[in-house]
Amino acid sequence: MRLWKALDMQTGFLLLVLTLWSSADVGQCVSSCTAAPSQWCSSVDSAVQCGVLKQCLEANFTRSHYHQDDRSVQLELYYESLCPGCRGFLTQMLFPTWTMLQDILSVTLVPYGNAKERFDGKKYVFTCQHGEEECLGNMIETCLLTLAGSSAFQVIYCMESSTDVIKSAEACLNLYQPTLKWASVVSCVDGDMGNKLMHLNALKTGALKPAHNYVPWVTINGEHTDVLQNKAMNALLPLVCSLYQGPKPDACGSSQRKPYRSYCHND
Known part of the structure; x- marks a missing residue:
């Protein structure tokens, strides 16, 4: 958690997506995926097309907490x-x-x-x-x-x-x-x-x-x-x-x- 907070948010998110992608079944990526890796999680449609919906949802859930007040x-x-x-x-x-x-x-x-x-x-x-x-x-x-x-x-x-x-x-x-x-x-x-x-x-x-x-x-x-x-x-x-x-x-x-x-x- 502290390590991610120390990273630039955009770079940190991309690294997280790439980490999740490396652990996913690459065969799930369908031929309709034309987006660059940094855009895989830019929308639900992109995530579905590139076969990484589950990974993007998990990444987005983690990332969403960084912008919240720690006291909330x-x-x-x-x-x-x-x-x-x-x-x-x-x-x-x-x-x-x-x-x-x-x-x-x-x-x-x-x-x-x-x-x-x-x-x-x-x-x-x-x-x-x-x-x-x-x-x-x-x-x-x-x-x-x-x-x-x-x-x-x-x-x-x-x-x-x-x-x-x-x-x-x-x-x-x-x-x-x-x-x-x-x-x-x-x-x-x-x-x-x-x-x-x-x-x-x-x-x-x-x-x-x-x-x-x-x-x-x-x-x-x-x-x-x-x-x-x-x-x-x-x-x-x-x-x-x-x-x-x-x-x-x-x-x-x-x-x-x-x-x-x-x-x-x-x-």
């Missing part, structure tokens, strides 16, 4: 799109807290939860706790997190707070990110990109320590404990304010929100 509270939410408890926490606790504290709170959403995956020889096949509709919702939100940029959280909040998560997706996208065409999201959901992105969610969820046994599952600054989980579910705003080491924003003087606690257990 890092919260990761592992959830399912149709889990009632997940929807309640995301819409009633997490999104309002992030809206007030986004200058000091960084949120990472990982839609997968209690799903299972298997590889059929060509692609990953997913089975979700709340059925095929939830798998579709997870995939839509996963693609949005990559394609919708800084507006992704707002679009997902709109979906999760709607009566029908799936049917509201296109309208929510048009409301919060009208420059992104719904056809692009559908292409991601139905194609290789979405399949690989969801596999990364599966890997990240499977690597949790301790392993999750319900969702919503919250980590704070990379850590999960029963104490942190309970505090996040009951009073997230004051928890974030207490953990932030810099000057407290005005919102930290706000009263606590009503506790919300509901889980979808991993059978």
